[in-house]
Amino acid sequence: MLLRVSVVGQRGDKVYYLLHKFRAAVRQVSPSAAQLFEAWFRSPTASKVGKRKWDAGAIAKAIENNGGGWHGFGWLGRGKWIAARSNINKNGVCLACGEKLTIIDLDPKETEDFATFVAKLAIKRERNLNFEKFQVNAVTDAIRQRRSSKKWPLIVLHNRHLTGERMKKPGNHKLVEKWKQANSIYATPNGSNDDWYWIYAVIRCKCLIITNDEMRDHTFQILEKDFFPKWKERHQVRIVYLTKEKVFIYRS
Structure with a gap:
């Protein structure tokens, strides 16, 4: 109704406001x-x-600050x-x-609010499991170092995946050792939920997460009501295994 009234009433400022609300x-x-x-x-007023x-x-600065795609300065140019x-x-x-088309990301304030929310929630949830914010910041620092040096992506795994029977298989052990030598792996502590580490780090560093995880378990359900769906849509990259030798990576 408000959109119709604004268009019929030729209220350019209101149409602009509603356009970006949409x-x-x-x-x-x-x-x-x-x-x-x-x-x-198509109206004469719009021109x-x-x-x-x-x-x-x-x-240009406003577009960057707003996450890309819009500036908020109103209509520019005539015709x-x-x-x-x-x-x-x-x-x-x-x-x-x-x-x-431009990918419109979370703006800086939304990103900061989301990262702060995740950090506080993680510390609260993991308080009895030796979870500390400095551990998450270690992952964040590692990602930043890799971005600046253009090295391998950082692999975040729970420590349980790097010990036990599975590491006795030569192929697994060799692969993990290769990751360790390249400083490309971060093992989260025993007892912690590794999801909190990579979620916070990826949000804070504004980078991409490569995973086929649909993020539907209880950890992510907690985040659904905030910025999580919008962030996930713009930052998740999925993998399709075509053959043993060929892998297709795409951004959904």
Whole structure:
């Protein structure tokens, strides 16, 4: 209703505000909402509301600070819009204009709030299991070092996976030793939930997590009501094993 009133009333500021509300909160607009947006961009008012001058540097900085994809400075430029229905190919390119869509991540405040929430929750949940924040920061530091040196990804495993019968198999032992020599593995302490370590570290370092884990157990259910679904959608990379020699890694 508010969108319809704003479009019909030719309220450019309100349409801009609602457009970005949709961007942040709605995964797929309804056909009726899409028609309203089309009506707005085809209207004479839409071609006249934009600013004629702006600071390109300030715009670029604002886009970066907002997680990419938008700046929040209002309509920029004037002229007739081209509104058309289109499809997006597998590489994220619009088939109508040829531009690649931008991945809009959590903004810095959302990232900081999410990381703080996860750290506090982890420390509370693992208090009796010798979990300390400095242990998580060790993982974070390791990831940062690897990013700057462009070395192997950091492998985070629970300590139980690196001991016992499975390590008696020559192939397993050889592989783990290779990871250790490359300083590419971090073993979480006995008794701790390794999920807390990599979740916090990946959020804090703003990097990707390579896993096929759908993250549906109790640990992740605790996070569902906050930023977790949005973050997961943008930072998880999955693996498909085509053959023993070929692996396909893709970002969903």
